[in-house]
Amino acid sequence: MSHRIVHRIALPRAPRGLSRHRRRVLAQCQKRHVKRATFRDCGRRCVYCGTILGLERATLDHVHPLCRGGDHAPGNLVAACHHCNQLKGSLLPVEFFARYPWAGANFMRYARAVHRALKRGARRAVSLAFAEAA
């Protein structure tokens, strides 16, 4: 009984009393905040091609794509330009970096705040791609 109440309080969601509109505004605020923080962590660049971006030109990319089981955690988000975001599409980071090693090299340099596992995977994919090219 008491366990259930504790669980409820711990849930990170808007209070029930808020109107649907108010909740949406809150979610948008949160999203903008996440975007700005991600943008700053990536050095205001596209992490794949290294181009310096303005906040309005940057897009959020899920390193591990949502459609392949990725999540919205900050460690899975990076800033990317529209072009690279399209290029990556729904590829897994390993597949993407195997095809475009330069993107992986930039990713390791600029995506400082991503999950360590993603970085490790990127390093492996890039060194493999360069070894095959040599």
Ligand SMILES: [Zn+2]
């Ligand atoms: Zn780019």
